[in-house]
Amino acid sequence: MSESRLTLFTAILALVVIIIISTLGLAYFEDWSLFDAFWLTVISLTTTGYGDIIPMTLGGRIFLLVVLVTGVGVVAYSLGAIISILVESQITRLLERGKMMKTIEKLENHVIVCGAGRVGSNVAHILKAERVPYVLIETNEDLVRTMREEGHLVIQGDATQDAMLMAAGIQRARGVISALAEDAYNVFAVLTARAVNPGLKIVARAANPETVAKLRHAGADKVISPTQLGGRQMAMSMLKPASVDLVETLFTSRSLEIQLEEVMITEQSSMAHRAIKNLFNRQISNVIVVAIIRDDEVIMNPHGHDYILPGDTLIFIGSRQDLERMENVSL
Numbered sequence: 333m334s335e336s337r338l339t340l341f342t343a344i345l346a347l348v349v350i351i352i353i354s355t356l357g358l359a360y361f362e363d364w365s366l367f368d369a370f371w372l373t374v375i376s377l378t379t380t381g382y383g384d385i386i387p388m389t390l391g392g393r394i395f396l397l398v399v400l401v402t403g404v405g406v407v408a409y410s411l412g413a414i415i416s417i418l419v420e421s422q423i424t425r426l427l428e429r430g431k432m433m434k435t436i437e438k439l440e441n442h443v444i445v446c447g448a449g450r451v452g453s454n455v456a457h458i459l460k461a462e463r464v465p466y467v468l469i470e471t472n473e474d475l476v477r478t479m480r481e482e483g484h485l486v487i488q489g490d491a492t493q494d495a496m497l498m499a500a501g502i503q504r505a506r507g508v509i510s511a512l513a514e515d516a517y518n519v520f521a522v523l524t525a526r527a528v529n530p531g532l533k534i535v536a537r538a539a540n541p542e543t544v545a546k547l548r549h550a551g552a553d554k555v556i557s558p559t560q561l562g563g564r565q566m567a568m569s570m571l572k573p574a575s576v577d578l579v580e581t582l583f584t585s586r587s588l589e590i591q592l593e594e595v596m597i598t599e600q601s602s603m604a605h606r607a608i609k610n611l612f613n614r615q616i617s618n619v620i621v622v623a624i625i626r627d628d629e630v631i632m633n634p635h636g637h638d639y640i641l642p643g644d645t646l647i648f649i650g651s652r653q654d655l656e657r658m659e660n661v662s663l
Contacts, residue, residue, distance in 0.1 A: 340413040347406050351377070354399040361392035372396075377403045432485060436499070439465050441506045446491035446521050448475045448484075451537055451558070452511035456484050467500045492520040497528055507533035510552070515543040519550050526551030592647065593655045599642040609636030619650030 351373055358369035364385075372385045376396065387393045442465035445452050452468065456479065459466040468484055469491040470476050476488045489496040491512065502508070502525060510521045518536050525534055536552040538544045539559070547555045569576045597604050603611060608621050624631040624638070625645040631638070640646065648655060 343410040447512040623647040
């Protein structure tokens with residue numbers, strides 16, 4: 333508990349104690365009902381003072397005088413503590429938002445995730461595990477607070493708005509993942525993102541299979557339908573369980589020794605214009621090139637004498653340590 337909250341708790345506790353003591357004391361000295369004593373206590377401490385009920389005995393007046401001197405001070409102290417907490421909370425929120433926006437302004441080649449629901453939050457956790465920079469956009473305040481507490485960069489707002497995408501750094505982003513709950517919002521978010529930055533790679537979620545074509549027409553490069561994907565995976569888990577387990581292990585676990593990795597070959601890459609058999613050495617031995625993606629064509633199980641060209645995407649499988657060394661070599 334913070335110091336300000338502890339102060340407020342102490343003040344409120346003292347105020348409750350004073351109200352209870354005053355109510356019992358006035359009921360004793362004036363022979364009133366508990367409600368009448370409570371009523372006079374409240375209107376006295378709040379300085380309302382209707383005057384409809386007043387103490388008649390000397391003991392009651394002296395007792396109420398002591399209560400007022402003490403209680404009004406406690407009320408003022410409680411109000412000060414409440415104001416202090418509100419101001420502190422607002423200042424903290426503004427400072428955190430300012431710090432977060434400065435961090436977002438420095439991001440480059442990052443991913444913008446629209447929606448922090450069940451799908452979007454899973455996407456964020458995977459990107460975080462893969463050490464890929466990302467920004468979440470979410471409208472729900474509770475989700476925003478939860479994701480920020482977990483260490484995610486989150487902007488509260490509508491992902492279908494140009495201004496919100498600009499705040500997330502869409503001009504510097506590598507791609508957008510639209511994982512909003514409603515298909516209509518995903519279509520609009522894709523249209524907006526494509527219009528703002530035509531060079532983005534956009535992956536969108538489709539809750540209904542019939543929306544897939546609309547999302548592609550709106551500008552999505554890849555559309556994922558959880559229902560179709562889930563059904564396919566369930567069927568394959570029944571028919572080919574070992575294969576499915578292997579693929580899930582390769583794609584979902586970062587702690588195992590065997591991993592899948594893809595590397596984009598640029599003109600400056602040390603792998604460009606070299607044969608596959610000449611890529612590896614004694615330091616990088618447990619890596620296999622399983623495919624080359626070239627001009628939207630997939631070359632499976634390439635030969636050792638095949639040359640790698642700029643623009644190729646290589647799919648590797650191997651040990652985690654060797655893959656990390658290979659990525660450093662390919663730069």
